[in-house]
Amino acid sequence: MPEAFVPLTDFVNESKSTPRDHPLDKPVAKWAEEEVLDGEIVEAGVVILRTRGCYWSIKEGCSMCGYFNDTVPGGVSDDMLREQWKKVRSTLRGKKYAKIYTSGSFIDPTEVPFEFADEIMSDMSDMGIEKVLIESLPEFVNPKNFAYTNAPKLEIAIGLESSNPIVLDKSVNKRLRWPHFVRVCKVARDNGAEVKAYILLKPPYLSEKQSIEDAVQSAIDAAPHVDKISINPVNVQKNTVIEKMWFRNEWTAPWLWSVVEVLKRCEDLPVRVYSDPTGGGTRRGAHNCHDCNNKILEALKNHRLGLGNLMGLDCECRPRWDFLTKQSSLRRNGAEPHGYRSGFTGGRHF
Amino acid sequence: MEPIGHEGLGRLLKLGDDLYTPHVVFSANDLTESADLSSTGTIKIGKTFDLPPSPLGLDSEKAPYLQLSKSIAVFDNAYSTNPKKLVEMASAFRSEAGYSRLLYAPAVEPSQMPILAYLGVDIFDDLNVELRSSTGWVLDSGEWIKQKAQIDDLFSHNRAELSRWVLKIRNAIANGKLRELVEITSLHNPRVSQILYHSAQLLIEQGARVHSTIRSNDLSLNHPAILDFQNRLSDYEPPAKNMVLLILPCSARKPYFKSSSHKRFYNSIREVDNHLALHIVSVTSPLGLVPRELEFCYPAAHYDIAVTGSWSASEVEMLRAQLAKLEPKKHYIKAIVHAGSSSEIMTDLVKELGIEVVNTRVDRPSSYEGLEILQNIAKMTLADVPHLNTKDRAQGEAKGLASFQYGENADFLINSEISGRMPYKLRCGNLAAMSPVVGGFGLTMNGGIEYSSQGGPVVFAEAFKLVGDLFAVGVNAYDGDWNIGDQVVIKQNEVVTAVGIAKMTPEEMISMNRGIAVEVRHHA
Numbered sequence: 084m085p086e087a088f089v090p091l092t093d094f095v096n097e098s099k100s101t102p103r104d105h106p107l108d109k110p111v112a113k114w115a116e117e118e119v120l121d122g123e124i125v126e127a128g129v130v131i132l133r134t135r136g137c138y139w140s141i142k143e144g145c146s147m148c149g150y151f152n153d154t155v156p157g158g159v160s161d162d163m164l165r166e167q168w169k170k171v172r173s174t175l176r177g178k179k180y181a182k183i184y185t186s187g188s189f190i191d192p193t194e195v196p197f198e199f200a201d202e203i204m205s206d207m208s209d210m211g212i213e214k215v216l217i218e219s220l221p222e223f224v225n226p227k228n229f230a231y232t233n234a235p236k237l238e239i240a241i242g243l244e245s246s247n248p249i250v251l252d253k254s255v256n257k258r259l260r261w262p263h264f265v266r267v268c269k270v271a272r273d274n275g276a277e278v279k280a281y282i283l284l285k286p287p288y289l290s291e292k293q294s295i296e297d298a299v300q301s302a303i304d305a306a307p308h309v310d311k312i313s314i315n316p317v318n319v320q321k322n323t324v325i326e327k328m329w330f331r332n333e334w335t336a337p338w339l340w341s342v343v344e345v346l347k348r349c350e351d352l353p354v355r356v357y358s359d360p361t362g363g364g365t366r367r368g369a370h371n372c373h374d375c376n377n378k379i380l381e382a383l384k385n386h387r388l389g390l391g392n393l394m395g396l397d398c399e400c401r402p403r404w405d406f407l408t409k410q411s412s413l414r415r416n417g418a419e420p421h422g423y424r425s426g427f428t429g430g431r432h433f
Numbered sequence: 434m435e436p437i438g439h440e441g442l443g444r445l446l447k448l449g450d451d452l453y454t455p456h457v458v459f460s461a462n463d464l465t466e467s468a469d470l471s472s473t474g475t476i477k478i479g480k481t482f483d484l485p486p487s488p489l490g491l492d493s494e495k496a497p498y499l500q501l502s503k504s505i506a507v508f509d510n511a512y513s514t515n516p517k518k519l520v521e522m523a524s525a526f527r528s529e530a531g532y533s534r535l536l537y538a539p540a541v542e543p544s545q546m547p548i549l550a551y552l553g554v555d556i557f558d559d560l561n562v563e564l565r566s567s568t569g570w571v572l573d574s575g576e577w578i579k580q581k582a583q584i585d586d587l588f589s590h591n592r593a594e595l596s597r598w599v600l601k602i603r604n605a606i607a608n609g610k611l612r613e614l615v616e617i618t619s620l621h622n623p624r625v626s627q628i629l630y631h632s633a634q635l636l637i638e639q640g641a642r643v644h645s646t647i648r649s650n651d652l653s654l655n656h657p658a659i660l661d662f663q664n665r666l667s668d669y670e671p672p673a674k675n676m677v678l679l680i681l682p683c684s685a686r687k688p689y690f691k692s693s694s695h696k697r698f699y700n701s702i703r704e705v706d707n708h709l710a711l712h713i714v715s716v717t718s719p720l721g722l723v724p725r726e727l728e729f730c731y732p733a734a735h736y737d738i739a740v741t742g743s744w745s746a747s748e749v750e751m752l753r754a755q756l757a758k759l760e761p762k763k764h765y766i767k768a769i770v771h772a773g774s775s776s777e778i779m780t781d782l783v784k785e786l787g788i789e790v791v792n793t794r795v796d797r798p799s800s801y802e803g804l805e806i807l808q809n810i811a812k813m814t815l816a817d818v819p820h821l822n823t824k825d826r827a828q829g830e831a832k833g834l835a836s837f838q839y840g841e842n843a844d845f846l847i848n849s850e851i852s853g854r855m856p857y858k859l860r861c862g863n864l865a866a867m868s869p870v871v872g873g874f875g876l877t878m879n880g881g882i883e884y885s886s887q888g889g890p891v892v893f894a895e896a897f898k899l900v901g902d903l904f905a906v907g908v909n910a911y912d913g914d915w916n917i918g919d920q921v922v923i924k925q926n927e928v929v930t931a932v933g934i935a936k937m938t939p940e941e942m943i944s945m946n947r948g949i950a951v952e953v954r955h956h957a
Binding site: 247249250252253254256288293331332333402403406407410412413414415416418419420423426427 | 460464466467470471474487488489490493494507509510512513514515539540542558560561563564565567568569570577
């Protein structure tokens with residue numbers, strides 16, 4: 084096999100070295116959204132805290148991850164974290180479900196100090212929040228990192244990305260191994276936490292078809308070890324390897340049809356598999372033709388909330404997706420000619 | 434495989450009965466995909482070959498640019514690579530892939546196939562054509578059109594059209610017209626024209642010198658042969674010091690001295706005393722300036738331009754640069770401009786360089802009145818110019834031509850016993866003689882011996898009785914570097930046994946087992 088990823092990683096690290104000017108006392112973002120909790124639809128409060136960010140992103144980073152853009156390389160002091168917390172409490176008040184994101188691992192004690200985490204967990208517990216979703220790399224899923232004194236039920240989301248070691252190594256550039264993931268899921272569940280797995284759809288270099296197969300296989304592999312699976316179509320974030328490849332037209336964002344296909348093929352799995360495509364319907368996110376983007380996104384949302392299924396969706400562009408998927412692996416990269424999804428419209432004909 | 438023709442970096446190879454490159458494979462029959470990420474697919478080109486693995490995790494803009502299997506080299510992302518970068522990659526194609534691997538560019542548009550073939554790609558596929566077919570577009574001469582009337586089986590229609598398009602590229606190489614096809618496809622295709630623009634230097638350095646007629650236009654200012662000619666004008670020196678520069682218009686017939694207008698110019702100035710001190714330089718586009726001695730050289734005798742009589746700003750700029758290369762201040766004491774539509778421009782340009790210049794101000798230079806004026810002005814101008822005799826003039830002519838053709842290695846010709854007169858009788862002793870086929874001095878056997886000892890390129894062949902041309906199978910090694918079309922010396926058992934014209938690049942002669950390596954002009 085060709086040598087690993089070093090050239091592209093160099094590129095990502097270049098963009099990381101530019102100083103970022105973020106206010107330290109404000110969170111990256113906060114909003115409310117609909118979620119499913121124990122079978123019923125509830126309002127969930129979502130918060131992204133600004134921290135030092137993911138340790139792996141500082142070291143090398145994954146090819147599609149641009150979350151380091153929101154981080155502060157030197158780290159954020161405890162005082163500033165508490166300031167940020169004060170500003171997000173209003174978003175969480177009265178909610179049953181909270182999602183606390185950092186642009187890294189929440190249970191990495193070097194990124195989010197344990198005392199601070201313990202404080203906000205008991206604060207949320209006091210607010211009446213029943214369940215908290217946090218994200219982490221598998222290497223930090225150790226009982227002592229989330230042994231909070233008083234906390235809502237914990238759900239740990241782990242980016243599995245793929246169960247295929249070649250994809251993880253050559254395409255995502257993530258140092259995660261399948262056996263490790265399995266072990267970590269057991270540790271989390273044995274210690275009272277639920278596990279949610281993120282699986283990537285169409286990481287760089289993979290063709291449309293390869294990526295569908297990879298996502299389905301990864302979901303099948305992961306299902307016995309986790310409580311739910313989120314399919315994340317790769318979107319183009321700033322200053323990433325994938326952005327560079329996207330600019331070079333060596334890769335295009337996945338089709339929404341591919342998302343639908345993966346979800347359909349995962350319907351019989353024992354766990355909930357759903358997708359909420361970031362940047363869906365835009366050129367940087369999963370998209371189809373202009374005519375059906377909104378229709379499909381709506382269907383995906385209903386599917387996610389358990390309000391509908393993915394049957395009966397159709398559009399003029401679906402045969403095109405079908406055709407491309409059949410030949411995509413022969414193309415040797417993840418790209419397709421510009422304008423194909425809309426059938427190369429434009430120009431008059433007679 | 435057997436090389437049959439070259440143009441630029443492109444090659445027409447015979448792979449088997451009725452199987453030639455550039456070749457197109459069809460995804461339905463000829464391509465299979467890999468079973469998983471760690472295995473490879475196959476491609477059928479006559480026989481079935483393994484493809485190299487996809488470039489997982491690699492930066493496409495970092496060398497090595499090609500993925501290699503035993504018989505196939507794949508140029509991934511050819512469809513989208515930045516034009517300048519693509520040319521940089523093309524310059525490394527053969528050093529990475531060698532000559533015996535076929536170079537395959539997957540998923541490219543038909544309109545980009547001619548330029549990619551020109552830069553050395555051998556194999557194309559129908560992947561993009563299939564995609565377009567699925568959206569109802571019709572392929573026509575490399576372009577996409579949409580029609581309302583349904584075609585029964587659009588897929589097979591477009592496949593047949595694609596085969597024809599690739600056949601057209603193949604025919605173009607065979608007839609030395611690939612450049613023309615590339616220029617046609619580049620006309621309104623910015624990507625192709627950018628690649629073409631950036632590839633000029635690469636084609637000068639590595640491209641085959643095919644002596645096909647350049648049927649030129651404004652666009653051809655960037656033709657590699659033309660740029661090369663212009664660059665090498667710096668190596669050239671006029672025959673003697675203190676001559677009078679006479680700028681004449683070009684002619685439709687090549688070489689110019691054979692045309693009726695130039696015969697008339699010559700007949701009228703030969704009656705003037707000391708007319709040998711007049712140095713005739715023709716002004717032309719796209720070549721710029723062509724001194725009389727270089728009229729045989731490629732491409733001065735091999736082009737055909739749409740004459741418009743108007744000179745664009747870029748052409749004027751080019752003439753200025755070419756005139757500077759002649760260093761008029763150093764070589765000429767005066768100048769006469771008798772060049773019809775370009776007279777004004779040339780007069781101004783010569784003046785800029787600080788030379789005394791007379792413009793004959795004649796609209797029709799070869800008319801009876803025009804010739805009379807030219808003769809009178811020549812008479813007046815030459816009155817106080819030092820006399821130049823035939824022998825010195827011939828010596829100077831040979832020197833100028835030899836340095837233009839052979840550059841640094843020209844000394845052995847310059848120092849030889851020069852005799853005869855331009856154009857046909859000029860000889861460098863028994864070393865070289867004028868040859869319209871070579872386009873300048875063609876080496877004799879003795880010339881070949883001298884040339885090889887001076888550092889000229891040598892092909893070492895097996896020890897057999899060489900009759901006719903040298904084939905690639907008989908080549909053992911080589912020394913020096915050359916482009917296709919250059920003169921080379923053949924040695925067998927350390928003895929020079931022939932001189933001729935290279936029909937393959939150095940490495941290619943070693944890699945190939947079939948095809949003509951050197952077209953021999955003289956045997957021992």
